[in-house]
Amino acid sequence: MAGCKSSARAKDDPSRMVRDLNAGVANVFLLTEDGNLWSAGYNRSAQADVNAPADSQAHFGIVQILDESGAAFQGVKSIAAGEGHTLILKDDGSLWASGESLYGELGLGGDGTGKLASFTQLKTQGTSGDAIADVQYIAAGNNNSFYIKNDGTLWAAGYNYYGELGLGDKENKTSFTQVSSAGNNVKTVSAGARHTVILKTDGTVWVTGYNFNGQLGLNNTVDANTFTQVQDMNASSAAAGNYHTTVLKSDGTVWTTGENYYGQLGWDDLEDRKQFTQVQDDKGAIINDAKEIAARGDLTLIRRDKDALLIAGTYTTEPEPRDESKLPPYTAEKVVKPTFAPLVPEQAAASAFKDIKKIILGYQSIYIVTSDSHLWAAGSNRYGQLNLGYDTSLSVVLRQVFP
16 A cells, blocks of 8 residues: 655745645644645644654644655645544545544454554555545544545444444444445535534435434434434535534525534523524524534534624633743633624734635634635644644634744
């Protein structure tokens, strides 16, 4: 199998601007306009940087991903980061992975355990068989992995204790297996902590897995081990947080269900919901102009018309004690927003924060890419996932100098 390694530290080159990104539990992967791939943050399982010191759990400066020859790892279409593993989809439809497999999430076969210390092309039968091909979409949960093929079929591997793979049982899968209950017109897949949500090409939403908090939106708290349709959705996007789910309908309205301990559903009563409920902003007005949603961890983010951003839930963790004299003055505490309130950049010139291209959430971090390919970020930086060069978290959104 071919593999790749990562080592070189990025130079200050303003021509390298962000095209796409994906965040894991405590790391981030950036794809730049020149096709290069970079990472920052948590790396204990070698999900990013094979050359990190053996006792290092994180890197606080951006690191470029290189192939086995030392050249830039090119041809990347998209990235999906889990807790201890990372997936890469290449332009040619091939699937690559790095990191640790505890429950079969890398699809390596055998007992499901193993480690890939560099990005390696995955095969259909663990370490044998043909290379996985014709992939169009990927997603990573905490300890499981999903991909959608060009024919619209869904394939899954990894942790399945609550039926989150949708295979009709609760057995972990150590090789990628086709999910028959998903059918063959799957458009996107989003994995929460222990549940999974798919959007089909006809706008229907289907769910499976853990449902203690009502995150499946089926008006009960019964777990499911096959994908079950949520009625009356007509959705354009669906996203899974830790234990909540957010859906953007085609009419621009946003609906949430599941855990609401931090207000991540947008309701300040902090009570869980068992079925999808239409959300309002912090002034009590129905949101009907949403263009994009994101959900992960205990957080939900909405991009409205004219690029206004609304946030609900919690998005930072209080950092451990440190020498404040050596750090900027904006050390964060935990920020909790129990209703959908505006997220405003720290800079006074709000005009710089417009034409948003993409919003992405880590478990406690926020990332925003604007149309000029600038990266903005806030939240937890405990493992360097904000690429600040130090471990102070941010309660405000700052533009990040990349690399």
